[in-house]
Amino acid sequence: MAFVIKAEIGDPRARTFAFEAQKTMYGGKRIAEGDTVFIFASENEGGQGLVARGIVVQAAAVPKKRGVPRQTPRVTIAVRRTALAKRRLGRNELRRFGDWKDGQPATELNFKFYRQATNKIAGISDRAAAFLSAHF
Numbered sequence: 001m002a003f004v005i006k007a008e009i010g011d012p013r014a015r016t017f018a019f020e021a022q023k024t025m026y027g028g029k030r031i032a033e034g035d036t037v038f039i040f041a042s043e044n045e046g047g048q049g050l051v052a053r054g055i056v057v058q059a060a061a062v063p064k065k066r067g068v069p070r071q072t073p074r075v076t077i078a079v080r081r082t083a084l085a086k087r088r089l090g091r092n093e094l095r096r097f098g099d100w101k102d103g104q105p106a107t108e109l110n111f112k113f114y115r116q117a118t119n120k121i122a123g124i125s126d127r128a129a130a131f132l133s134a135h136f
Helices: 105-114 126-133
Strands: 002-007 016-025 036-041 049-061 074-084 120-124
Touching: 002 016, 002 105, 002 126, 016 049, 036 074, 036 126, 049 126, 105 120, 105 126, 120 126
Parallel strands: 002 036, 016 120
Antiparallel strands: 002 120, 016 074, 036 049, 049 074
16 A cells, blocks of 8 residues: 655655654554655645655554543654655645545645645555656
């Protein structure tokens, strides 16, 4: 399965990335070792969108806190970069894909990342993964 992560990225060209206690949505809690992940540098922290593709080399669920009734599942992952993005893809490029029912892969990404603009890990469809792969 393929996933996307939008997070603060200190060095977009790093060979490895570590993401601690990341919020998950849209099936993101199922991320596991060996999965492909597309890495987006969060515009909320000055990033520019899609920066890299990688393979998850370590994944662990973060235990829920006691006494907190509703908690978004969180995971900690380590990723080995396998490619750097060659084409820009971020909020500005995805903004025009706002018809949530049109079935386009770019719309899926816009919905999952920017409808609720928090940083997160999300599962994506095979079509969205193929669309993202064209940016490498």
